[in-house]
Every structure is written in structure tokens, then in C-alpha cells.
Amino acid sequence: MPTALITGITGQDGAYLARLLLARGYTVWGIVRADDRPASCKLGSLAALRIENDVRLAAAELRDTASLARVIRDSAPDEIYNLAAQSSVAQSFDTPLETGEISGLSVVCLLQAMRENQPDARFYQASSSEMYGQARETPQTEDTPFYPRSPYGAAKVYAHWMTVNYREAYGCHASCGILFNHESPLRPEQFVTRKVTTAVARIKAGLQSALVLGNLEVQRDWGFAGDYVQAMHLMLQQDTPDDYVIATGEVHSLREFVSLAFQVVGLDYREYVQSDAALFRPAEVQAVVGANGKAARKLGWSPRMKFEQLVEFLVEADIKRVRKDESNIRYVMEEAT
Amino acid sequence: MSKKALITGITGQDGSYLAELLLAKDYEVHGVIRRTSTFSTGRIDHLYQDPHDPDARLFLHYGDLSDAFGLRDIIEQAQPDEVYNLGAQSHVKVSFAQAEYTADVTGVGALRLLEAIRAYNERNGKSVRCYQASSSEMFGGAPPPQSLHTPFHPRSPYGVAKVYAFWQTVNHRESYGMFACNGILFNHESPRRGETFVTRKITRAVGRIKMGLQKKLYLGNLDAKRDWGHARDYVEAMYLMLQQDTPRDYVIATGEAYSVRDFAERAFALADMDYNDFVEVDPRFFRPAEVDYLLGDPGENNAALNWRPKTSFEQFVREMVESDMELARQEKTLIEANHQVTLKGIGNQ
Numbered sequence: 196m197p198t199a200l201i202t203g204i205t206g207q208d209g210a211y212l213a214r215l216l217l218a219r220g221y222t223v224w225g226i227v228r229a230d231d232r233p234a235s236c237k238l239g240s241l242a243a244l245r246i247e248n249d250v251r252l253a254a255a256e257l258r259d260t261a262s263l264a265r266v267i268r269d270s271a272p273d274e275i276y277n278l279a280a281q282s283s284v285a286q287s288f289d290t291p292l293e294t295g296e297i298s299g300l301s302v303v304c305l306l307q308a309m310r311e312n313q314p315d316a317r318f319y320q321a322s323s324s325e326m327y328g329q330a331r332e333t334p335q336t337e338d339t340p341f342y343p344r345s346p347y348g349a350a351k352v353y354a355h356w357m358t359v360n361y362r363e364a365y366g367c368h369a370s371c372g373i374l375f376n377h378e379s380p381l382r383p384e385q386f387v388t389r390k391v392t393t394a395v396a397r398i399k400a401g402l403q404s405a406l407v408l409g410n411l412e413v414q415r416d417w418g419f420a421g422d423y424v425q426a427m428h429l430m431l432q433q434d435t436p437d438d439y440v441i442a443t444g445e446v447h448s449l450r451e452f453v454s455l456a457f458q459v460v461g462l463d464y465r466e467y468v469q470s471d472a473a474l475f476r477p478a479e480v481q482a483v484v485g486a487n488g489k490a491a492r493k494l495g496w497s498p499r500m501k502f503e504q505l506v507e508f509l510v511e512a513d514i515k516r517v518r519k520d521e522s523n524i525r526y527v528m529e530e531a532t
Numbered sequence: 533m534s535k536k537a538l539i540t541g542i543t544g545q546d547g548s549y550l551a552e553l554l555l556a557k558d559y560e561v562h563g564v565i566r567r568t569s570t571f572s573t574g575r576i577d578h579l580y581q582d583p584h585d586p587d588a589r590l591f592l593h594y595g596d597l598s599d600a601f602g603l604r605d606i607i608e609q610a611q612p613d614e615v616y617n618l619g620a621q622s623h624v625k626v627s628f629a630q631a632e633y634t635a636d637v638t639g640v641g642a643l644r645l646l647e648a649i650r651a652y653n654e655r656n657g658k659s660v661r662c663y664q665a666s667s668s669e670m671f672g673g674a675p676p677p678q679s680l681h682t683p684f685h686p687r688s689p690y691g692v693a694k695v696y697a698f699w700q701t702v703n704h705r706e707s708y709g710m711f712a713c714n715g716i717l718f719n720h721e722s723p724r725r726g727e728t729f730v731t732r733k734i735t736r737a738v739g740r741i742k743m744g745l746q747k748k749l750y751l752g753n754l755d756a757k758r759d760w761g762h763a764r765d766y767v768e769a770m771y772l773m774l775q776q777d778t779p780r781d782y783v784i785a786t787g788e789a790y791s792v793r794d795f796a797e798r799a800f801a802l803a804d805m806d807y808n809d810f811v812e813v814d815p816r817f818f819r820p821a822e823v824d825y826l827l828g829d830p831g832e833n834n835a836a837l838n839w840r841p842k843t844s845f846e847q848f849v850r851e852m853v854e855s856d857m858e859l860a861r862q863e864k865t866l867i868e869a870n871h872q873v874t875l876k877g878i879g880n881q
Contacts, residue, residue: 260632288707291647291700292600295640299696303632303689340683343699344706346643353639353696356686357631363673363687364628364820477707 198222200272202257202305203279204250207381208321210240212276212424213250219428222251224270226263226279229254240381257301263308267316274431276319277305280351283385284325287347288477299350306361306369317431318369320358323351324376324416324442324483334416334486337373337438344478355438362436370430372423375442375485378505379420380512387449388417388509391456396513398467399460406467409474411450414482418443419500419508429494442485443498452506459510538610540564540597540645541618545724546665548575550616550767555579555589557771562610564595564603564619575724597641603648607660614774616663617645620694623728624669627690628820634689635696642697646704646712659711661774664701666714667694668759668785668826676757677829680716680783687821698781705779713773718759718785718828720766721848723855730792731760734799735852739860741810742803745867745875749810752817754793757825759785762843762851772837785828786841795849802853 199216203209204225213223227237241247253269255262257279267275280298281287287294302320309316327335328344343349361367382389387408397403418441426441457464490496500508537554541547542563551561565572573580573592581588593609595602597619607615620638621627627634642664649660671678672687686692698714705712725732730751740746761784769784793807800807834840843851866873 291643292640295643295696295700300632300635300640303635307631341699344703346700346703349696349699349703352699353635353692356684356692356695357635357689360687360689360692360821478703 196220196222197273198224198270199274199276200224200226200267200270201276201278202226203277203321204252205237205240206278206282207240207379207420208278208377208424210244210246210381211379211421212278212427213241214244214246215424215428217246217249223249224251224253224266224272226255226266227252228256243381258296258304260304260308263305264312267308267312272313272316274317274319275305275309276427277302278321280321281347284345284347285385285476287345287350291346294346295350295353298347299353302354302357306357306367310361310365310367314367317436318358318361318367319427319431320354320369320371322355322371322373322438323348324373324485325480326352326355326373327483328480330483333482334444334484335440336486337440337489344480345476359438368431368436370436371438372427372430373438373440373485374423375416375418375440375483377418377420377423378509380509381420388452389513391453392509392513393516395456395460395462395510396517398462399514400517402517404467405469407469407471407474408449408453409471409476410479411453411468411470412448413479414446414448414484416442416444416446416484417452417502417505418498419505422498422500426490426494426496429496433493437493439490439494440485440487441490441496442487443502444485444487445502446482446484447502455503455506456510459507460514534558534560535613536560536562536611537614537616538562538564538607538612539616539618541620541665542592543572543575544618544622545575545722545726545763546720546767547618548579548724549722549764550618550770551576551579551590553767553771560589560591562591562593562606562612564606565592566596567594597637597644600644600648603645604651607648607652612660614661614663615645615649616665616770617642618665620665621690623726624688624690625817625819627688627693631689635693638690639693639696643700646700646710650704650708650710653710661779662701662710662712663770663774664697664712664714666698666716666781667691668716668718668828669823670695670698670716671826672823676789676825676827677787678783678826679829679831680781680833687823688819702781711774711779713779714781715770715773716781716783717766718761718826720761720763721852722763723852724763731795731852734796735849735856736859737810738799738803738805738853739856740863740875742805742857743860743864745860745863747810748812750812750814750817751792751796752814752819753822754796754811754813755791755824756822757789757791757827759787759789759826759828760795760845760848761786761841762848765841765843769837769839772839776837782833782837783828783830784833785830786845787828787830788845789825789827790845798846798849799853802850803857
């Protein structure tokens with residue numbers, strides 16, 4: 196049976212991808228940082244999907260080529276999924292250098308370690324719709340020029356081109372998935388979707404009275420992370436490596452998201468939500484919507500969860516969380532896929 | 533009060549020409565040099581003055597684009613009005629062998645400098661003007677001609693790192709209102725080009741072959757086409773970018789392309805030789821992914837800067853051949869006087 200190695204396995208996408216691969220009989224290895232955070236905190240996402248005991252974890256640092264090489268030798272993966280990143284756009288403005296090193300440079304360390312130790316492995320790079328930033332056309336396709344508007348976006352552009360270069364220069368089976376926003380109850384709370392749905396659950400429970408957000412007019416193409424990890428897997432099953440936009444093709448404003456989330460619990464968002472200019476990004480990204488035609492044609496992939504379902508799903512998971520109803524949170528997550 | 537400029541990469545081809553230009557315009561010039569066990573200041577030795585001299589206008593600081601704290605200190609000391617980031621691991625072929633180092637210095641190094649300038653601006657209420665040396669290698673596989681509207685398709689770790697630095701520069705302009713410009717310079721050559729770059733490798737060989745010090749010249753892809761200008765002209769464009777009212781990006785090119793074969797043919801012809809008799813192709817010098825054709829379309833750029841290249845292709849090939857003929861003559865004289873002379877660069881035969 197095949198073996199997969201996942202960086203960023205403790206994150207949202209890593210956990211969903213690990214679950215998908217385990218269900219298909221893969222041996223799944225994950226890279227975790229060798230810091231001293233408690234396992235309960237580190238492995239929270241894996242535990243939420245009840246797979247924390249089914250994956251094999253190895254300690255390595257993304258900026259340390261030697262440690263990556265060791266893990267690649269030990270695990271001998273057929274497929275490598277590079278999902279690790281400093282993934283918060285907002286934080287990237289505060290820590291641009293660290294973001295550049297972790298989200299950008301480290302991909303070279305990993306590609307190089309793969310080339311030297313496991314040259315026939317297939318490689319997936321988590322590219323991002325943030326690379327389009329101030330998008331030059333709408334919707335965005337694989338051919339739309341990039342215009343990143345944040346240190347995170349610029350780092351992802353760097354990682355994207357290095358992956359393409361390893362494919363073109365050295366013939367590596369390396370593919371980039373340009374994923375548009377994809378959400379789930381495993382998103383950390385500082386991301387806007389979870390910030391909203393957590394607030395809705397807390398307001399409904401009487402634990403919170405208001406919600407302060409940044410720019411409500413930003414428009415995003417939001418899908419479900421559980422659907423998107425399937426596209427990652429499909430890319431590495433193709434004979435030839437390539438780059439794909441993974442998106443729903445539908446655009447909604449943050450205002451719509453908020454309005455719908457409050458409706459789920461029968462509330463009117465206008466009574467609770469304020470927009471604070473201090474939370475705007477230094478450089479805003481406006482309408483981002485992806486054209487998923489190539490993924491549909493070549494991978495046979497399409498998103499299953501619709502926007503309305505997604506919002507409802509996120510709100511319900513947070514309502515259960517607020518009630519500290521752990522077993523039901525797991526139930527909700529399993530039901531969703 | 534004369535203006536102050538800080539130049540990273542001052543010991544390189546462009547840095548040395550830019551330092552000359554700015555000193556001639558009465559700037560006080562500060563340069564960042566790396567500490568190495570051998571001197572790297574050959575290109576600026578003629579400009580150097582003892583800093584104890586009250587008339588000294590050129591000051592050098594030890595620093596490195598991989599060291600953020602050091603960069604902050606240098607900016608604090610130099611208090612520049614303008615910063616030119618010309619420092620880089622600038623060799624495309626080497627970048628394939630040292631991809632991570634290239635990323636760190638050429639890519640993240642630019643970010644370290646921009647962040648140091650941003651912090652300095654905020655602490656001192658200043659608006660330092662910044663120039664980022666972007667490169668036509670960012671276009672890589674994009675079809676020619678390439679203009680400001682051409683999407684990037686970098687084909688080397690060097691090109692990818694430069695794309696990263698480009699966007700960080702744009703982002704600092706758009707996010708923080710910094711006066712930051714990218715100059716996307718197409719190839720620019722001179723007698724000061726490093727000897728591992730193809731133009732200089734050719735003219736160096738022409739001189740040595742003419743003097744009987746070398747027999748063959750081994751090159752990579754002879755059919756690669758480039759838009760070549762003279763570095764001395766191009767640094768003037770850098771300077772002009774920072775004198776405009778508003779910051780933006782520019783493409784700096786001649787708008788004419790020649791192949792490596794064209795260059796070799798002319799360089800050998802200037803010494804009354806036929807390149808066919810001496811040049812051989814060695815696949816070791818091919819890049820893992822080739823960039824076939826770079827041709828700049830300056831568009832409205834040159835008019836905006838009131839700049840145009842002064843030196844023609846013919847002229848700078850001649851200048852390079854003449855300069856390297858003189859170097860080879862000196863080498864020959866030393867050898868004939870029984871001095872031990874190591875012919876550097878010949879090792880790649």
C-alpha cells in the first residue's frame with residue numbers, strides 16, 4: 196500500500212487529508228515541529244477526526260534540510276503533500292520575514308530533500324488564491340497572472356514558482372493546487388469564518404454581545420476543506436503533474452456570510468456586528484473567485500458542499516463547541532463527509 | 533546639504549558604476565560589503581578614500597543581506613535619502629546549485645532591507661526612497677517581447693527569488709506608502725562584468741586566444757537571445773527612478789535582441805578571428821531549464837524617465853574586447869617576464 200508524507204498535518208487541511216488517505220489504505224506520516232506544546236494542543240485537529248493514533252508522526256523543522264531528509268528516508272513516501280505554512284494573512288504583515296522563510300523558502304528545502312532521497316515521489320504544493328491578490332481578471336484561472344498583496348501571498352508565489360521550476364528543470368512529478376478559501380470547524384478562530392461562527396454561537400448562548408470585523412465588503416470563493424483535500428489527492432494520481440485552480444466558482448461577500456450565519460440561529464446580524472477600519476488589511480484583496488473548469492475536466496473534481504450548507508455546518512459545530520459537547524462535535528464532522 | 537545614498541552590492545558591476553555616478557552628482561555614498569577572507573573591492577578601489585580624510589565621500593560598512601539587525605544598524609548610521617538594493621546571489625546557473633542560499637539572499641534579503649527601511653522611516657518620520665534591482669530573468673519562459681504587462685514565468689531559482697523580491701517591493705509601496713521602485717533591467721554588460729557571465733567569458737577568451745594564452749572557448753546555449761545594454765547607462769535609469777515625484781516600476785531595455793552566437797561572432801571578429809575556429813559547446817553549461825529569448829519592451833518607460841541607452845551593442849562589445857585585450861596583454865607580459873600567473877577561468881576548459 197502507498198505511503199504519504201504530510202507537512203502541516205496538524206492543521207485543518209492536513210487532518211482532513213490524513214483521514215482521506217487513511218480511508219484509502221495509505222500509511223500516513225506527518226511532520227510535526229519538535230516544540231514542547233502539549234500533544235492535546237498539537238494534535239487537536241487529528242483528534243477531532245479521531246485519527247490521532249493512526250498517523251505516524253516524525254519531528255522535523257521545515258527550514259532544516261537535514262531533518263527533512265531524515266524523515267523522507269525513514270518514511271520513503273510515494274506522495275509528499277506540503278501543506279505547512281505560516282498561513283495567516285493578517286499575521287504575515289506583522290511577521291513578514293518568518294512568513295517568507297516558512298511559507299516560501301522552506302519549499303526549496305523540502306523539494307531538494309525529496310530530489311536527493313526519494314526522487315520518484317510525487318509532490319503536492321499548497322498554493323493559494325492569495326497569490327492573485329489584486330486580481331488582474333475575474334474569475335481567476337491557472338493562467339491569470341499573480342499579483343500578491345501580502346507577505347503571505349508573496350511567499351506563496353515564491354513557493355509556487357519553485358515547485359514549477361523543479362518540475363520543468365528536473366522533471367519532478369510536482370503539482371500545485373491553487374486553492375481558494377476553504378473552511379471547516381477545524382479552522383482556527385483567528386480566521387474570519389470561524390471568528391464569525393464562534394461569535395454567533397456565543398451570542399446565541401448569551402456569552403457575548405457584539406462582533407467586531409474588518410471589511411465586510413470583501414468577496415471570497417468559500418468551499419469546504421473536506422472537499423478540497425480530495426482534489427489534492429487526485430492531482431498526484433495523474434500521469435503528468437500540473438497546476439490546478441480548486442474553487443467553487445461562486446463568490447459571496449463577508450456580509451452575506453455573516454448575515455447567513457446569524458440567520459441560522461434566528462438573529463439579525465445588524466444588531467451585533469460592527470466594522471472597524473483598524474482590522475482592515477494594509478492592502479486589501481477584493482473579489483477573489485476561481486474558475487474550476489480544468490479541475491473538473493482533468494481531475495473529475497467538483498465541490499460537493501454548497502455555501503449555505505457550509506455556513507450552517509460551521510455554525511452548528513460552534514454551537515456544539517460552546518456547549519462543550521465534544522462527542523457531538525465529532526459527530527457533526529464525520530457526518531459532513 | 534548633499535544627499536546620501538546607501539548601496540548594497542556596491543562591489544559589483546552595477547554598484548561600482550552607480551557609486552561613480554552618485555559621487556559625480558555630489559552624493560555622500562555608503563556601501564555595504566560582506567566580510568570575506570579575500571578583498572572583493574576591486575571594482576571600487578579607484579573610488580576609495582580614507583574615511584579620516586575630511587573630504588571623504590565614500591564610506592563602506594560591513595553587512596550582509598542575510599543579517600537583518602546589521603542592516604538596521606547600517607541604515608541608522610548612514611541615514612540615507614536613497615537606498616539601492618543591488619546585492620544578490622546574481623548568477624543564474626549557480627542558483628540551481630545553491631537554490632536555498634539564493635532565496636535567502638536575493639529574495640528574503642530584499643525583504644529584510646525593506647523592513648529595516650520601514651522601521652527607520654517610522655522611527656524618524658522619514659521617507660527613504662528605495663530601488664530594487666529586479667531582473668528580466670523574472671520573465672524567463674514568457675514569450676518576447678516582455679513589458680511591464682507581461683506575467684512573470686521565472687525559470688531558475690534566481691528568477692523565482694527576484695519575483696519574490698519584486699512583489700515585496702510592490703507590497704511595501706502599496707501597503708505602507710513607501711517610495712519603492714522596481715527597475716526590471718534586461719541584461720547589462722561592461723568590462724566590469726564578472727568573468728563567469730557569458731559576455732565577459734567570451735571577451736576574456738578573445739583577449740587570451742589572441743595573445744596565445746588560451747586555445748578554446750567552451751560555452752553553453754549559443755542560441756539563447758538577450759537584450760543587452762551597457763551597465764553604465766542602466767545605473768543612470770536607477771538614479772532617475774528615485775528622482776521622480778511618484779514611485780512605480782520600470783522596464784529598462786534597449787528593445788533589440790542578439791544571440792550569444794551573435795555576441796561571440798562580433799567579439800572574435802573585432803580581434804580579426806572567426807569564432808567558429810575556437811568556440812565549442814559544452815552541455816555542462818546548459819541550464820536545467822533554459823530561458824531562450826528575452827527582449828525588453830520599454831513601452832512608455834523611457835519617456836517617463838527621459839532616459840535612453842547611449843551605448844550601442846557594437847560599441848560595448850568593442851569596449852569589452854578592448855579592455856580584455858589589454859588585460860591579456862598584461863598577463864602575457866608577466867608570463868614572458870617569468871612571473872607566475874594563474875589564468876583564472878581557464879580551469880573550465
